[in-house]
Amino acid sequence: xxxxxxxxxxxxxxxxxxxxAQNKSKAKAKQKKRRGxxxxxxxxxxxxxxxxxxxxxxxxxxxxxxxxxxxxxxxxTKVVRLEIMKGGKWVEVAKTTVIEPGxxxxxxxxxxxxxxxxxxxxxxxxxxxxxGTIQKNPVHKDQIVIAGFTGNSIHPGHGGDISRQDIIDxxxxxxxxxxxxxxxQVYDHFKHLAGWLKFGRDFGEIIKDRxxxxxxxxxDAGQPNLWGESGKVSTLRGASDGGYSxxxxxxxxxxxxxxxxxxxxxxxxxxxxxxxxxxxRMTWGNVDFAIxxxxxxxxxxxxxxxxxxxxxxxxxxxxxxxASVDVDGAILLGKRQLKFLDSWAQDWxxxxxxxxxxxxxxxxxxxxxxxxxxxxxxxxxxxxxPQSGRNRAIAALRKGFAMHxxxxxxxxxxxxxxxxxxxxxxxxxCVPSIANLYLRWWEPLKPGKNREPGAPAYTGDHLDGxxxxxxxxxxxxxxxxxxxxxxNTRSAGFGIVRMNTKTRKITMECWPRNVxxxxxxxxxxxxxxxxxxxxxxYNPPSWGKLGKLTFNVEDPVVQLVDAKSKEILYTVRANGKxxxxxxxxGKAFIVxxxxxxxxxxxxxxxxxxxxxxxxxxx
Amino acid sequence: xxxxxxxxxxxRELKHENLAMLCLRLGAFxxxxxxxxxxxxxxxxxxxxLWQESTYELAERFGISWDEFVGTGVNDGLVQAWxxxxxxxxLACTILxxxxxxxxxxxxxxxxxxxxxxxxxxxxKYVGAQRQLPMFVxxxxxxxxxxILVLALRYGIRHRVPTGVAMLAVIATFVGHGSYAxxxxxxxxxxxxxxTVILGFEYEAAKTFLWVAGVLDFLICVGLFVPALRxxxxxxxxxxxxxxxxxxxxxxxSWSLIYFGADQFLHEAVLRAPHFLIPIYLYxxxxxxxxxxxxxxxxxxxxxxxxxxxxxxxAPFD
Numbered sequence: 043x044x045x046x047x048x049x050x051x052x053x054x055x056x057x058x059x060x061x062x063a064q065n066k067s068k069a070k071a072k073q074k075k076r077r078g079x080x081x082x083x084x085x086x087x088x089x090x091x092x093x094x095x096x097x098x099x100x101x102x103x104x105x106x107x108x109x110x111x112x113x114x115x116x117x118x119t120k121v122v123r124l125e126i127m128k129g130g131k132w133v134e135v136a137k138t139t140v141i142e143p144g145x146x147x148x149x150x151x152x153x154x155x156x157x158x159x160x161x162x163x164x165x166x167x168x169x170x171x172x173x174g175t176i177q178k179n180p181v182h183k184d185q186i187v188i189a190g191f192t193g194n195s196i197h198p199g200h201g202g203d204i205s206r207q208d209i210i211d212x213x214x215x216x217x218x219x220x221x222x223x224x225x226x227q228v229y230d231h232f233k234h235l236a237g238w239l240k241f242g243r244d245f246g247e248i249i250k251d252r253x254x255x256x257x258x259x260x261x262d263a264g265q266p267n268l269w270g271e272s273g274k275v276s277t278l279r280g281a282s283d284g285g286y287s288x289x290x291x292x293x294x295x296x297x298x299x300x301x302x303x304x305x306x307x308x309x310x311x312x313x314x315x316x317x318x319x320x321x322x323r324m325t326w327g328n329v330d331f332a333i334x335x336x337x338x339x340x341x342x343x344x345x346x347x348x349x350x351x352x353x354x355x356x357x358x359x360x361x362x363x364x365a366s367v368d369v370d371g372a373i374l375l376g377k378r379q380l381k382f383l384d385s386w387a388q389d390w391x392x393x394x395x396x397x398x399x400x401x402x403x404x405x406x407x408x409x410x411x412x413x414x415x416x417x418x419x420x421x422x423x424x425x426x427x428p429q430s431g432r433n434r435a436i437a438a439l440r441k442g443f444a445m446h447x448x449x450x451x452x453x454x455x456x457x458x459x460x461x462x463x464x465x466x467x468x469x470x471x472c473v474p475s476i477a478n479l480y481l482r483w484w485e486p487l488k489p490g491k492n493r494e495p496g497a498p499a500y501t502g503d504h505l506d507g508x509x510x511x512x513x514x515x516x517x518x519x520x521x522x523x524x525x526x527x528x529x530n531t532r533s534a535g536f537g538i539v540r541m542n543t544k545t546r547k548i549t550m551e552c553w554p555r556n557v558x559x560x561x562x563x564x565x566x567x568x569x570x571x572x573x574x575x576x577x578x579x580y581n582p583p584s585w586g587k588l589g590k591l592t593f594n595v596e597d598p599v600v601q602l603v604d605a606k607s608k609e610i611l612y613t614v615r616a617n618g619k620x621x622x623x624x625x626x627x628g629k630a631f632i633v634x635x636x637x638x639x640x641x642x643x644x645x646x647x648x649x650x651x652x653x654x655x656x657x658x659x660x
Numbered sequence: 661x662x663x664x665x666x667x668x669x670x671x672r673e674l675k676h677e678n679l680a681m682l683c684l685r686l687g688a689f690x691x692x693x694x695x696x697x698x699x700x701x702x703x704x705x706x707x708x709x710l711w712q713e714s715t716y717e718l719a720e721r722f723g724i725s726w727d728e729f730v731g732t733g734v735n736d737g738l739v740q741a742w743x744x745x746x747x748x749x750x751l752a753c754t755i756l757x758x759x760x761x762x763x764x765x766x767x768x769x770x771x772x773x774x775x776x777x778x779x780x781x782x783x784x785k786y787v788g789a790q791r792q793l794p795m796f797v798x799x800x801x802x803x804x805x806x807x808i809l810v811l812a813l814r815y816g817i818r819h820r821v822p823t824g825v826a827m828l829a830v831i832a833t834f835v836g837h838g839s840y841a842x843x844x845x846x847x848x849x850x851x852x853x854x855x856t857v858i859l860g861f862e863y864e865a866a867k868t869f870l871w872v873a874g875v876l877d878f879l880i881c882v883g884l885f886v887p888a889l890r891x892x893x894x895x896x897x898x899x900x901x902x903x904x905x906x907x908x909x910x911x912x913x914s915w916s917l918i919y920f921g922a923d924q925f926l927h928e929a930v931l932r933a934p935h936f937l938i939p940i941y942l943y944x945x946x947x948x949x950x951x952x953x954x955x956x957x958x959x960x961x962x963x964x965x966x967x968x969x970x971x972x973x974x975a976p977f978d
Contacts, residue, residue, distance in 0.1 A: 079790065232846040264849065277853040277911040278924060287849035289856070289863040344924050345917030352703030354924060412707075 080196045080203060082236045087112050093122075093164050093172035094239050095246030099253045101305035101324045105154040105176060108303035109147040109164040110242050111140055113235075119167055122147035126176075127161035140166075144235060144295040148302040174250030180219050180327035181392075184544040188329075188397070189218040190537035192449025193226045193475030194241060201529040201555075202477035206244045208556045209476070209536060213248045215560045216538060219327055221245075221252050224449030224473065225259025225401040227300065231288070232264065234296050253326055255333055256300040259401040259450055260423075263296055264288035267355065267423045269342035270335075272376070273314025276342070282354040282422070284342020290315025304333060309378050313338065321379050323386055328543045330393040332386050332444065334400040336425055336435075339376030343422040346372060350419075357420040357507060364420075364509035367427060374431025380438055387442030388613045390599045391638050394543040395576050395615075396442045400425075402450035403470040404432045405457055406506035408482035420507025424451075429508050436467040440580040441612045445548055446470040447539055453482040454518035454533065454552045456572055460511030464492070464503040466582030469574055471550045473537030474518055474567070481532060484517035501569075516569020518552055529555040535567065546576040546617045580612055581624055586650030590622045593635065594658045601640035605630040605647060613640060625650055635659060677817045680944040684809045684817075685757055687937030691805050692754035692774065694931025695781065699747030701923065704781060706746070708788040710739045749777055753806065762813045771806040778803045792846075794839040800832020801901075805934040808941075818945050826938050830897055831881045833935050837904065838877030841870045850908075857911040873900070884942075894943040901936030905929045 092114060098107040109122055120140045125132040136149040147164070156179040163173040180186060191209075195202035213221070228237030242249070260268035265287040266280060274285030281287045294317055301320040308322050319338065324331045344354035347367040351358035357367070375383070387396070406426035410417050425432055436459050439446060446459075446468050454474035459467035490502020490513070501514045520533040529535075538551040538559075552570035553559050591600065593616070600621055602611040611631065625631055627650045634640035637659055644657045698704065709715065719728075719738070728738060753774035760767040782799035789795035804825055811822035840847050847870060855866040876896070883893030908928035913921040 231849070275853045275857050277850045277857060277908065279850065283912055283921070283924065285853075287853060289849075289852045289866070291863045345914070345919075345921040348918065349701075349923065 080198060082196070082230050082233050082240065084112065084236045084239060088169075089118075089167060090169040090171070092118075092166050092170040095242035096162075096164050096172055096174060096250055097254045097256070097303045098174075098176060099255070099303055099305055099324055099326075100154055100156050100176065100179065101326070103152070103154050103156060104305065105149070105151040106303045106305060107149045107151075107162070107164075107176075108299070109149070109166075109172065110238065110299060111145040111147060111166065112239060113145055114140070114166070121166075122149075123165045124149045124151070125163050125165060127163075132163060141298060143291070144299050146298050146302060148298070172250070177219075177251065177253070183219070183327055184542055186220065186327040186329045186541045186543065187216055187218045188220045188222055188447065188539045188541065189213050189216070190222045190224060190447055190449065190471070190473040190539060191476050192224040192473050193452055193477065193479060194223070194244075195226075195229055195475070195477040195479040196237070196240060197229070197477075197479070200478055200532055201534065202479070204477070204529060204555070206476070210245070210247050212536075212553070212557075212559045215558070218248075218252060218538070220331075221249060221254040222399055222447060223254070223256040224399065224447075225257050226261040226450065226475075226479075227256055227258070228296075229261045229479065231261065234262065234264065234292070234299070238296075238299050253324070255304065255324070255331070255399060257333070257335075257399065257401055258296050258300045259337065262300065263293050268337040269340045269423075270313075270317075270338040271342055271373075272339055273312075273317045274342075275315065278344055278354075280353065280355070282342050282344040284340075284344070286315065286317070290317055293317050308382050311378075319378075321382060323382075325392050327541075328392060328394040329541050330386070330390075330396045330442075332383060332396065332398040332439075334375065334379060334383075334398055336375060336400040336402060339373050339379065340431075341372040341374075341428065343367070343372075343427070347422070355422040356418050357422070358418060360419045362419070364429065364507075367420075367422070367508070368429040372428035372431060374425060374428055375435050375438075380434055383435075383438035384441070387438060387444070388601070388610065388640075390613065390615045393615065394597065394617075395541050395546060395548070396444035397539070397541065398439050398444045398446045398468075400446070400448050403446060403448045403455070403457060403472045404435055404459060405470075405510050405512045406508055407451045407455050407457065407472055407484065407512075408453050409485045409487075409507075410483040412481065418507070426506050426508040426510050429510060432508075432510060433461045436461055439468050440466075441610060443576050443579040443612065443614050444468060445539070445574075445576075445579055447473075447537075449473045449475075451482055452478050452480050452533075453484060453520075454516070454535065454537065454567060454570075455484055456515040456517075456550060456569065458513040458515065458578075460503075460513065462511075463582055463584055464511045465513050466511075466580075466584070468579045469548075471537060471539060471552075474533050474535040474552060474554075476534060476536065476555075477529060478520070478532040478534045481520050483519045483522070484514060485519065486514075490514060498568075515572055516552070516567070518567035518569070533567065547573050548576060549573040576617075577614070577624075582626070584626070585624045586627045588623045588625050588631070588633070588648045588650060589652040590620055590654040591616075591633070591635070591644070592620045592654070592656045595619070595637055598635050598637055598657075598659055599640050601634040602648075603632040603634065605632050623648075676944050676947060680817045680941045681812060683937045683941040683944065684805075684812050684822075687934040687941070688771070688774075688805045688809045689754060689757040690930050690933030690937070691778070691802050692750055692757055694927045694929075694933070695778070696747060696750040696754050697927040698931070699744070699750050701927075704743050704746050705784045705788055706743050706781075707739070709784050710743070746777070749774075753777065757806070757809065760809070760813060768810045768814065771810050774806045775803055778806070794836040794845050796836075797832050797839070798836020800836065801829045801934040801938055802931065804829035804832070805938065808938065823942070823945065826942055827884050829934065829938050830884065830894075830942065833901070833938075834877040834881050834897065838874040838881075841874030841877060843871075843874075854907045854911040858907060876900070891943055891946050894939045894946060897939035898936045898943060901932070901939055905932035905935050908932075 092112050094110045096109045123134050124136040125134050136151050138147050138149050140147045159178045160176045163171050227241050228234050230237045269284045271284035276285035276287045286293050304320050305322045305324045307319050312318050321335045322333050350362045402425050404425040406420050406424045451472045452475050455472045457470045458465045486504050489499035490504050493502035503513045506512050518533045521531045535554045540549040550572050552567045557564045597615050599615050601613040631648045633645040633648045635644050636642050756767050756771050782796050786796035808822050808826050815821050852866050855861050880893040880896050883889040906929045909925040912925040
């Protein structure tokens with residue numbers, strides 16, 4: 043009897059605690075609802091406002107424009123029209139049918155005259171109109187301004203509910219030529235359409251008048267991390283087994299909304315579950331953009347690499363052997379994208395400078411993860427893994443002296459990457475989050491080597507958690523103590539990259555939120571701005587210089603080919619009439635040059651220290 | 661003992677009761693084994709509860725500094741240290757499921773505490789799932805498993821209290837699953853993933869399949885209260901509970917993975933053992949005694965009013 047009483051009391055206590063916990067959690071949940079998570083819904087709009095926003099790109103005389111509609115009623119027409127202003131009149135240039143699910147209306151217009159700006163309007167029925175401007179190709183401008191964003195949390199818990207008006211105002215002030223959203227435009231894993239429409243309401247005002255590249259990342263696709271494995275189905279919580287967690291049709295809808303306005307994919311074969319590909323290029327203002335999918339083909343780590351931490355994708359053990367996780371068969375960009383990059387790096391038509399865009403950077407760019415102590419030795423969600431794939435990607439990009447612009451890390455950084463030695467690869471700029479859902483810190487345990495005078499200890503040459511060679515130049519670490527719910531204590535903001543096609547300088551800027559970036563008193567995050575030369579993207583410290591080449595034409599394209607292996611070392615457009623190629627010591631090179639393509643051999647045995655040469659090109 | 665004696669009704673009853681008890685013991689054992697593995701090999705899901713500024717504020721009241729709480733960056737702080745220590749509690753509960761006996765009060769109390777651990781864990785998963793109620797509810801089978809074992813030991817395997825709690829456990833699990841499958845809350849992505857990988861269904865077919873499964877989840881919960889239907893319902897729950905438990909390793913394991921992916925997926929099936937072992941327990945104890953079978957035809961089964969449903973005779977040793 044005594045025992046029964048005891049058990050009854052215990053059960054009652056457990057139930058009471060549970061009920062109490064439930065009640066408290068209910069109260070907390072209510073409170074959280076107010077200050078933690080946003081409720082995402084699709085608002086009802088009048089028929090005249092049914093078109094939410096429109097995104098466009100122009101490449102190779104082809105306009106691609108996607109209008110995003112709110113859900114229409116059953117009886118409404120599904121036809122959407124595109125008109126442009128010609129001679130003071132609206133002229134219909136294309137017509138399309140809205141695609142469900144997703145309510146996207148993609149247009150494609152060939153033979154687009156990009157030498158002048160065109161006012162456009164998208165129409166649905168007789169009432170709905172949405173107007174914007176297709177800019178002229180800014181080939182006349184010396185500087186192309188690319189605004190970069192990532193991580194668009196809308197949750198009040200970290201300032202996601204704060205208006206984006208500051209961003210809109212700043213982008214208008216600098217009159218950005220291209221907008222680049224690197225990923226996580228939508229954090230809701232089940233309601234992409236609602237999230238995308240909100241994104242459109244927030245940013246449509248600047249998107250409608252500028253080429254915009256939105257790269258759908260993991261959260262857009264409805265999962266916390268993404269190792270796409272060519273469209274495999276993921277069944278493991280956390281998705282580290284590789285593949286997509288959400289059904290293929292959901293992913294297709296996401297990609298249709300965010301990427302159907304991209305220039306046509308260079309290799310359009312679909313992957314598993316009928317998911318398309320969108321990696322491609324866009325040339326705008328003589329800057330050549332490689333738009334990469336660094337998640338879609340990447341191998342999932344679970345079961346592929348020996349366990350090194352509390353999650354299949356996390357390495358906690360600092361004593362582990364980095365080579366043990368660089369397993370055979372692990373893919374990063376995959377053959378198709380590497381093949382594309384190989385040809386992209388060699389093609390300099392209408393191009394002075396190159397830049398690669400992808401979701402995230404090619405290294406483990408943070409040490410501490412989360413809002414407390416989450417020191418990870420390495421995170422396989424980063425593009426530091428697999429190391430061989432990372433090296434192949436950097437090797438492909440440096441052949442075209444391409445800078446890398448990305449996001450996803452929730453932490454703004456500048457890295458100069460290395461493969462065989464520190465600083466022998468490309469530079470990368472990872473932009474801060476619009477509103478930072480998840481905090482990260484770049485905080486190596488040892489001070490970096492070869493730091494600039496007065497630079498913080500975390501800068502300089504390091505090995506990341508995968509033993510990749512990286513040199514840090516800046517990190518916008520958030521406050522270390524509980525960072526609160528403000529935007530800037532959580533290192534929120536956005537990036538600006540200025541590509542100067544005249545001087546070939548690249549300037550990286552990293553701005554906090556809610557400031558006027560044109561005000562001289564406004565400060566950027568510590569470590570910014572930084573200006574590098576285009577040619578710093580492949581200038582290993584161990585290299586020497588070949589003899590100076592002087593040409594009879596401005597800005598010729600120069601290519602170096604290893605005389606022995608016949609492998610292309612790099613291709614680049616020189617700045618002006620002279621160029622002094624850098625090259626590894628002790629090797630002979632075939633040097634080719636041409637006005638727009640390197641089709642003339644000008645030297646068959648060029649070596650470091652060889653004589654200067656005058657070159658005549660037709 | 662003659663053959664007839666061994667097949668006599670009391671012996672058979674005893675066998676069934678032993679089988680029912682074995683189900684409960686095994687269910688609790690496997691549930692704790694699975695979670696012990698998670699805690700030792702991976703990590704318990706408590707980060708969402710502990711890595712919060714409000715939790716730090718609580719710690720601060722006890723004089724714990726930020727560095728002690730979250731670690732210096734080089735060493736683990738209290739949060740990670742204590743998360744890893746919870747594994748030992750789970751291991752202790754695993755052992756208790758084997759050693760606990762009718763008269764070992766302390767062990768029983770400790771096992772009830774094990775249910776408490778599972779409640780905390782399920783609550784953490786619920787918070788981690790953005791406070792989706794079905795996430796907590798579907799863990800009902802696991803949370804209640806040790807309590808059912810203790811109640812069965814204490815009151816007897818056929819007593820209305822363990823039986824009632826077992827019904828509650830099954831209902832919680834199936835209502836939780838069903839709510840997700842029917843889309844009352846967003847259907848977890850791996851529901852579709854597993855259906856597609858195992859059955860080869862396209863999205864539309866997978867959606868229909870899950871919808872049907874969701875409806876059945878709710879129907880069997882109702883069926884458990886109808887004497888004529890409760891055994892078939894329990895049997896369905898056994899089959900579906902088993903299939904959904906083993907779906908994780910079946911869909912995820914592969915010859916090409918290290919340990920065939922067993923360390924990633926196998927425990928997902930093991931810790932879900934209560935999902936099919938509790939229904940087996942109900943199926944066994946709801947077996948009608950042979951005397952009753954011979955005396956009552958199917959047509960004349962009397963539907964008892966609900967309050968009387970649990971008035972099941974106590975087991976002989978009670």
